[in-house]
Amino acid sequence: MPIDVSADGRVFLLSTKSMSYACCLEDSGLVAHLHWGPRLPSVEELAVPIRWDLSPNDPVAQLTPEEYPCHGGFRYKQQCLAAELADGTRELDMRYRRHEVRGDVLVIHLADPIAGLGVGMYYRVSEDLDLIARWTVVRNEGSESVELTAVASAMFHVDRRELAVSNVHGIWGAEQQPFRQPVGYGKVVLESRRGISSHHHNPYAVLDSGATETDGEVFFAALEYGGNFKVVAEPSPYGSTSVSLGINDYDFSWPLAPGETFEAPRVVAGYSGTGLATMSHQLHRYARRLMRDDRSRPVLYNSWEATGFNVTESNQRELARLAAPLGAELFVVDDGWFGNRASQLDGLGDWCVNPGKFPDGLTPLIDEVKALGMAFGMWIEPEMVNPPTRLYAEHPDWIHHTPGRDTQTSRDQWVLNLALPQVQEFIFTMIDDLLRNNDISYLKWDANRPIAQVGADPSVWHRHMLGVYAVVDRVTAAHPGVLIEACASGGGRIDLGTLAHFDDFWTSDNTDALDRLTIQRGYSLIYPAKAMRAWVTDSPNFLTGRAVPLPFRFHVAMTGSLGIGMDLRKTSDSDLATATAMIETYRRIRPIIAEGDLYRLVGGLDQEYWAVLYVHGASAALFVFRPVARIGRRPLHVRLRGLDPEATYRYRIDASTFEHTGTYLMNHGIEFSFYGDFASQLVEFSS
Ligand code: DGJ
Numbered sequence: 001m002p003i004d005v006s007a008d009g010r011v012f013l014l015s016t017k018s019m020s021y022a023c024c025l026e027d028s029g030l031v032a033h034l035h036w037g038p039r040l041p042s043v044e045e046l047a048v049p050i051r052w053d054l055s056p057n058d059p060v061a062q063l064t065p066e067e068y069p070c071h072g073g074f075r076y077k078q079q080c081l082a083a084e085l086a087d088g089t090r091e092l093d094m095r096y097r098r099h100e101v102r103g104d105v106l107v108i109h110l111a112d113p114i115a116g117l118g119v120g121m122y123y124r125v126s127e128d129l130d131l132i133a134r135w136t137v138v139r140n141e142g143s144e145s146v147e148l149t150a151v152a153s154a155m156f157h158v159d160r161r162e163l164a165v166s167n168v169h170g171i172w173g174a175e176q177q178p179f180r181q182p183v184g185y186g187k188v189v190l191e192s193r194r195g196i197s198s199h200h201h202n203p204y205a206v207l208d209s210g211a212t213e214t215d216g217e218v219f220f221a222a223l224e225y226g227g228n229f230k231v232v233a234e235p236s237p238y239g240s241t242s243v244s245l246g247i248n249d250y251d252f253s254w255p256l257a258p259g260e261t262f263e264a265p266r267v268v269a270g271y272s273g274t275g276l277a278t279m280s281h282q283l284h285r286y287a288r289r290l291m292r293d294d295r296s297r298p299v300l301y302n303s304w305e306a307t308g309f310n311v312t313e314s315n316q317r318e319l320a321r322l323a324a325p326l327g328a329e330l331f332v333v334d335d336g337w338f339g340n341r342a343s344q345l346d347g348l349g350d351w352c353v354n355p356g357k358f359p360d361g362l363t364p365l366i367d368e369v370k371a372l373g374m375a376f377g378m379w380i381e382p383e384m385v386n387p388p389t390r391l392y393a394e395h396p397d398w399i400h401h402t403p404g405r406d407t408q409t410s411r412d413q414w415v416l417n418l419a420l421p422q423v424q425e426f427i428f429t430m431i432d433d434l435l436r437n438n439d440i441s442y443l444k445w446d447a448n449r450p451i452a453q454v455g456a457d458p459s460v461w462h463r464h465m466l467g468v469y470a471v472v473d474r475v476t477a478a479h480p481g482v483l484i485e486a487c488a489s490g491g492g493r494i495d496l497g498t499l500a501h502f503d504d505f506w507t508s509d510n511t512d513a514l515d516r517l518t519i520q521r522g523y524s525l526i527y528p529a530k531a532m533r534a535w536v537t538d539s540p541n542f543l544t545g546r547a548v549p550l551p552f553r554f555h556v557a558m559t560g561s562l563g564i565g566m567d568l569r570k571t572s573d574s575d576l577a578t579a580t581a582m583i584e585t586y587r588r589i590r591p592i593i594a595e596g597d598l599y600r601l602v603g604g605l606d607q608e609y610w611a612v613l614y615v616h617g618a619s620a621a622l623f624v625f626r627p628v629a630r631i632g633r634r635p636l637h638v639r640l641r642g643l644d645p646e647a648t649y650r651y652r653i654d655a656s657t658f659e660h661t662g663t664y665l666m667n668h669g670i671e672f673s674f675y676g677d678f679a680s681q682l683v684e685f686s687s
Pocket residue numbers: 304334335379446448487488489490491506508509
């Protein structure tokens with residue numbers, strides 16, 4: 001049974017394949033955590049703890065590891081819900097009211113009749129994915145309006161201290177840099193205040209006490225939300241650690257009229273007793289199921305690094321003619337095709353085809369791209385507007401702004417307020433027209449600056465995000481065949497909320513293959529390769545100046561969703577031939593990368609070698625990298641994982657063919673000895 005309730009109705013046990021999660025109704029009327037960890041056989045073995053004040057300074061409400069602590073009473077710890085009531089007070093006292101089981105969903109209702117608020121805590125059990133999802137609905141059951149000032153999605157507890165929290169840090173061009181640090185004392189707060197999930201941290205928490213890729217317990221939770229988020233890990237002095245996730249309460253408030261509800265975004269959570277790799281497998285499977293479109297993602301060519309803003313019909317045709325024979329399946333025209341767009345200064349908002357660049361519209365280019373056997377894609381940045389545009393002249397009140405203040409630009413642009421229905425309508429109509437009038441199969445939806453200066457209404461941050469989701473959902477409902485890539489100045493919008501609405505992520509503007517090893521490793525902890533766009537671009541790299549050989553660049557990009565961003569007009573014939581062979585290989589192994597389980601065998605900034613393995617059914621693909629030959633160098637002896645021990649796998653390394661059992665490959669492994677810098681190898685296995 002995925003959901004078990006004890007005979008006295010006070011203990012709730014949720015079980016997946018290998019995890020159990022339990023909470024209970026305590027004598028205080030509070031609903032508290034009981035278990036998060038390995039699977040338990042029966043709900044009846046769990047007992048409701050009895051609590052009493054440890055001291056006047058350690059009261060029961062503070063001691064109880066509540067599933068959803070609300071502001072009020074003797075609570076001095078991190079809380080999930082805070083509100084300003086009609087009389088100006090903020091005291092809440094949420095106690096258990098009732099529970100119900102609806103299929104694979106348990107709902108526990110809390111209520112505070114004096115405040116007139118009800119809270120529904122929702123738990124969905126995904127037995128096969130080994131995960132649970134939690135979300136919360138707050139309802140105004142009173143007769144007066146209430147202002148919600150904090151609504152986290154959920155709080156989780158681990159029954160121990162001395163945990164470390166892992167996440168990523170970053171900046172533009174260096175997103176997804178993994179880190180792990182002790183929770184220590186006080187709180188660890190990871191958040192975004194930028195209106196996007198951002199390049200800087202990511203909306204999830206991973207807690208462990210010394211787990212490796214293959215061993216140890218890992219407790220993890222990821223928020224399905226791409227706006228301002230807050231993750232708080234807090235050790236309790238009473239021996240446990242809590243972690244809450246949700247919309248950031250920074251500059252947040254939400255009016256709730258009588259009868260209205262507010263739904264906080266979903267959190268997906270799980271437990272692995274076998275290290276980080278299992279966590280990633282579970283989350284990758286979940287994420288792939290979350291994705292709207294299960295088609296494999298096309299190998300694309302994107303012209304951004306080749307032509308920048310200077311796109312013209314003729315240079316795009318030239319690039320398309322060069323991209324098609326390489327095996328590219330999709331040709332994407334990036335920024336610069338519209339309005340008065342010659343640079344970042346102008347054009348955003350005026351979404352008509354630039355007649356100087358495309359005198360006969362887009363059709364001749366699209367026809368040629370299609371005749372070349374590729375699908376056609378376009379870049380848009382619909383949330384933005386440049387000051388000199390007609391859109392701004394006609395609708396100056398559509399941008400986020402604070403009356404009486406200068407509205408500052410960033411990248412010479414402002415952000416449209418997608419909380420406004422008329423802005424949503426404008427953007428939907430613009431995209432709908434673009435897709436109706438042109439044979440477009442792919443959109444890259446960019447957002448090159450964070451939101452700021454939102455004016456008087458602090459609900460606008462969240463309303464903007466809901467506006468984005470509403471428009472994207474409307475577009476995909478009207479044009480289900482079109483794939484939409486989420487991009488925010490590189491990887492500023494990588495999160496499960498975005499993935500529930502978009503089909504692809506642009507991982508980073510940094511396409512330097514060496515830097516990408518780190519970025520993509522951080523990304524892979526939570527997110528699946530299927531949604532991780534990785535381009536092969538020119539060498540030396542425009543951002544880092546580093547020269548990296550083409551096979552290494554390809555191998556790094558082939559561990560994600562392959563794209564080409566080179567200026568093919570300058571590419572030598574021999575590099576074009578290499579690219580053609582690499583793309584052919586990628587297309588063959590794409591299902592293994594996109595749908596397989598990923599094993600991070602070796603890697604990290606302190607490592608000489610990096611190796612990642614993807615296993616899908618009877619096939620596997622191993623990538624090995626050695627960026628720099630070091631003094632006293634040693635070969636890499638790498639043991640594979642996740643293979644069928646009984647199966648015999650065939651594989652080739654250079655000109656030699658091998659046959660070995662899964663057991664041999666996992667227990668003994670393969671030795672790689674490389675010569676020179678930026679050495680790399682792809683090995684394909686089939687059984
Ligand atoms: C930022 C993106 O990350 C790039 O790939 C490119 O689309 C530019 N914006 C275009 O302005």
